[in-house]
Amino acid sequence: MSALRTSEVPVRRRLSPEESRAAALAAARELLVEAGPQAVTLKAVGARIGRTHANLLHHFGSAEGLQKALIAHMASSIVGTIKAAVIRSRELEDPAEVVDLTFDAFGQNGAGALASWMILTGNEDALDPILNAIHVLVDDLVRDVPAHGKPIHEETLQLVLMALGDALLGAPMAKALGLPRDTARQLARRMLLADRGR
Structure with missing residues (x-):
């Protein structure tokens, strides 16, 4: 068997702290979507990005710290997208895009499952990043977008609770009641x- 030449040895590129953290959060999000919140561990994320457990401990402190950072990262991204959709929907007078983005954020993107799992495992402040991001969003919208009908705070409460509930129980409830899967969205x-009086 011939010896491996130096040019054939894979070289692991050194990442800056910001790049390492971003790679870990991207891997954690992939694991969340693929396998659920219980899969978002330091060991699994480290294996996915080729980093050590100690390296991730340095960035996040614990698996709980990683999960909190992930939910804060997701909240920031989700809320920015939803704000743009809210403004567009008010111009088009149809909230369908806002509803879809909100339901997808909690359902397909895993934020609902992660937040619920963290709360059930004793992390009482797990929803803080999402709630804070939504609070900032609503305050921005109150300033930037003229109100129609019900105050935007109440609309937001209803929509987020419906989306979170749908992420957790929507599929089995719709099936049990003989309703189409997207009934809660509708x-x-x-x-x-x-x-909005339409």
Whole structure:
């Protein structure tokens, strides 16, 4: 067997702290979507990005710290997207995009499952990053977007609770009641349209 030449040895590029943290959060998000919140561990994330457990401990302090950083990262990204959609939907007078983005954020993107799992495992402040981001979003919208019908704080409460509930129980509830899977989304859309007097 011939010896491995130096040019054939894979070289692990040294990442800056910011790059290492960003890579870890991207890997954690992939694990969350692929396998659920219980899969978001320091060991699994480290294996995915080729970093040691100690390296991730340095950045996040613990698995709980990684999960909190992930949910804060997701909240910031989600809320920015939703704000743009809210402004567009008010111009088009149809909240369908806002409803879809909110439901997808909590459902397909895993934020609902992660937040619920963290709360159930004793992390009482798990929702703080999401709640803070939504609070900032609503305050921005109150300033930037003219109100129609129900105050935006109440609309937001209804929509987020519906999206979170749908992420956790929507599929089995719809099946048990013999309803299409997207029934909760349609109800949320109709609720927002009714709130705007349409």
